[in-house]
Amino acid sequence: MTLLSNYWLTWLAPDGLTFNIVIISIFIIIILTILIIKKSSNQNLPPGPRGLPLVGNLLSLDPDLHTYFAALARAHGPIYKLRLGTKLGVVVTSPDLAREVLKVHDATFANRDVPVAGKEASYGGADIVWTPYGPEWRMLRKVCVREMLSGATLDSVYALRRRELRQTIAHLYVAAKNAAAVDVGEQMFLTVLNVITSMLWGGTVEGEERAGLGAEFKQVVGEMTELLGAPNFSDFFPVVERLDLQGIQRRMRGLAKRFDGIFESMIDRRLKMSGGSKDFLQILLQMKDASGDGDATPFTISHVKALLMVTILINPIFKRNLRTPSFATTRVAMAERMFMYSLASLLHSFDWSVPDGHKLDLEEKFGIVLKKKHPLVAMATPRLSHPSLYE
Known part of the structure; x- marks a missing residue:
């Protein structure tokens, strides 16, 4: 009982509490990442470059995205996926695929995540660019x-x-x-x-x-x-x-x-x-x-x-x-x-x-x-x- 009490007091100490909160947070993030990856592994997704845990492909992005995407298309084909933090992105680089997305199936792909800056600039997404299809x-x-x-x-x-x-x-x-x-x-x-x-x-x-x-x-x-x-x-x-x-x-x-x-x-x-x-x-x-x-x-x-x-x-x-x-x-x-x-x-x-x-x-x-x-x-x-x- 004394050993348990000492351990509990150590856990609640200011320095120990901060350290333990960090450890628990990292552990929870790792578990959530594993669950997300496991959940998405069964999806029929196109190929794409390997990413790092948590950040995905964020750290490998080139500022000149048009040339970066063209290079990835040469390696992975005209359609490929990128993981950007918790978001999954699919890139299409050929005119035929773009026509399928933007014209043939435009209603399916009409909805998009509203970026934080876009939400602030459009009265909560009230304009035609960010309003969900409906x-x-x-x-x-x-x-x-x-x-x-x-x-x-x-x-x-x-x-x-x-x-x-x-x-x-x-x-x-x-x-x-x-x-x-x-x-x-x-x-x-x-x-x-x-x-x-x-x-x-x-x-x-x-x-x-x-x-x-x-x-x-x-x-x-x-x-x-x-x-x-x-x-x-x-x-x-x-x-x-x-x-x-x-x-x-x-x-x-x-x-x-x-x-x-x-x-x-x-x-x-x-x-x-x-x-x-x-x-x-x-x-x-x-x-x-x-x-x-x-x-x-x-x-x-x-x-x-x-x-x-x-x-x-x-x-x-x-x-x-x-x-x-x-x-x-x-x-x-x-x-x-x-x-x-x-x-x-x-x-x-x-x-x-x-x-x-x-x-x-x-x-x-x-x-x-x-x-x-x-x-x-x-x-x-x-x-x-x-x-x-x-x-």
Whole structure:
């Protein structure tokens, strides 16, 4: 009895208690890992690289995932699995398999885990990107496809696209006259962002206020995009999500609050306006007013804000080659109207060259979308006959 009492007291001692808690935690984690692996061993899974206990293949991931996945495809075939912490991922790398997943069986694969950063940025996953496939998703898709991004709606805002691109051409003309090199990617990002914000609430803000709002959007969108693309420990190990070890959830929540304040201000001002040009915000608010409490899936103010957010965050120039009957198709329609017009205007208005001492660099960098590792900096030379054509 004395021996047992001494052992119990040793167990409860501060140093001993901490050590024993660590040992028990490790033991429980090992047991859970074994059970998870045992449970999944009977599943009909594709091949894949071997991983480590607990972390799986996380430590072997290369930052340039596009080249890393291509190398794994050469070793394991066009479809293979990766274990990312507690999450199982299946990678498809061939067009035929991608078509099966994204088109033929798109309803089966429509649902996806909402990353912590994405949940904070979309009002709890209330947008069309993260909402599970079902009545609510179909309602949001109807709003986007038939109302916001229909061909007639996009054609009706042609004047906005033309205005923003003409301002970009005028800015590039000034830079060309001063023999200044320009960051083409940055300039086009600003142009697209201005077009999007004009489409969202072009009739609500004007002049210097709109310019100031665009500058704030540029900063917040850049930070949000960085957080959405950053690896988050909480996504791979949801059990530690509350700890927010990397601070991503806290930072994204702060950025989302800044956006929410802007949305609230724009919505309040739009509700007080009568008439004016028809923009996306007006369309969404009309949809909300038409949706009653008795609807099976009512369209709420949270849906309005979430769709405004996703419209801003998703780069409209990004174009998919796969023709899927989904929200992606409508974004391609918007991209086609903007991309070809922008490219044609830049090539028609200027001759382009690389600055002296620079080489044309085509090295890529992985991100939410693949982009150049080093910005494209170029010199623009006016080629039109009269300066008034650049106004």
